[in-house]
Amino acid sequence: MSEFALDPKELQWCAELRTLAAERLRPLADHGEAGRINRPLVRALGELGLLERLFSSGSLELCLMRESLAYGCTEAETALALQGLGAHPVHAHGTPAQRARWLPQVEEGSAVAAFALSEPDAGSDAAALTLAAERDPGRAPGQGDGWRLTGEKCWISNAPEADFYTVFARTTPGAGARGVSAFLVPADRPGLTGTPLDMISPHPIGVLAFDGVPVTRDDLIGEVDRGFRVAMGTLNLFRPSVGAFAVGMAQAALDATLAHTARRRAFGGQLKDLQAVAHQVAELATRTEAARLLVYAAAAAYDRGERDVPRRAAMAKLLATETAQQVVDAAVQLHGARALQRGHLLEHLYREVRAPRIYEGATEVQRTIIAKELYAQLAEEAAE
Structure with missing residues (x-):
């Protein structure tokens, strides 16, 4: 695959x-x-083997899966993505015992994973998280290092029904991003409770409460105080695929709009014959294709291990999510009142398309990342 076209096998897939x-x-x-x-x-x-491919695919293949599933079933796309987001830290940084215990169940779809990073006061500023991981002095000698998790996580997808959580907690107070560790926490761990949140998107989102939840070194994902790298590495992989x-949603809305404006009669002709409509559709199609190419380019850069992945991933998420919002909103307008009926494709997409502009780094955060990377590159070039 070049960054600008898929080969025939990829198109067929x-x-x-x-x-x-x-x-x-x-139907499911x-x-x-x-x-x-x-x-x-x-x-x-x-x-169908799609969950297994989450851990054997590169970023580009992940993007193709998510775009294709989103076109026909956003719920399936989201279920797949959340399994990947929650379990990828275990795949990439977990112990052999953690991987053997959980990844086969994730791949077969019998265990549901979740990624627990955000907190009520630490969403976009994830390094400000305050969930405390305090050393557990009550552990008996020979049982290894232990911590107690105390605090709250919020806006966690698949909570409170997931089977295990990748939880990011503060092991060193006052150290910012350098004092965060990642833990694998099974849902049945004592002291862990959750509450669902009523959101406009159809997939589950909830709050998790940690009341002295015990974890040990066996639950640690990666190294102590190195958990923020685990989180950012996961997000760098998944941002282009967001x-x-x-x-995928933009293309579904665009195709529905093409079909509707081609058959809908108004003002003595078809909607597509009105220049205002035709030009708007042309603009939406151009923006959708531009977003697609930027996503593919960012994914290809990730797969090649290039240095500028954070910038390119942020650009891809920024442009694609903002474009999708614009396309779906315009599609609703061109369809008229019928698109607002409960159960209509565009009514569904209108609810689905809003959240990706916020989660895994809001649009404003992506702009901050892009600017930071650009100025860092400028300073690096000036120092050479």
Whole structure:
């Protein structure tokens, strides 16, 4: 694959995924309950081998999966992405015992993972998290190092129904990003409780409360005080694919708009014959394609291990999510009142498209990352 075109095999695979999403996964999604984990849908993703590919794929393949699934079934796309986000730290940094215990179940869809980073006062500024991991003095000799987790996590996807959580906690107070550690916390750990939140998006999101939850060195993901690197490495992988999710939604809205404006009669002709409509559709199509190419380029840069991945990933997420919001909103306007009916594709996309501009780094955070990387590059070049 070049950064500007997919090869025939990739195109065929994407078409197959769209068909699977529409014919097999969409019916399962329709039988799910909003705000709850749809376990039959997660199991179907496992049976199709898509969850296993989360851990054997590069960033580009992940983007193709997410874009293709989003086009036909946003719920399936989100279920797949959340499994990857929650379990990737275990795959990349976990101990052999952690990987053996959880990854096979994640891949087959029998265990649901979650990524617990955000807090009520530490969302975009993730380095400001305050969930405390305090040394546990009550552990018996020979039981290894231990901590007690105390505090709260908020806006956590798949909470409170996930089977395990990748939890980021502060092991060294006052150290900022350098004092955070990552822990694998099973849902049945004593002291861990959760509450669902009623959100506009259909997938589950909740609050987690930690009341002295015990963890040991066996639960540590990576090294003590190095957990922020685990979090940022995971987000750098998934940010371009958030853009791919957005592109899939934008393309679905665009295709629906093309079909509608081609058949809808108004003012003595078809909507597509009105220059104002035709030009708007042309603009939406151009922006969608530009976003797609930027996502592919960022994913390819990640797979090549290039140094400027943070900047390119931020650019891809920024442009794609903002573009998708614009495309879906315009599609609703061109469809008129019918698009506001509960159950209409665009009513569904209108609710889905808003959240990606916030999660995994809000649009404003992406702009901050981009500017920081640009000025760092300028300073580096001046020093040479």
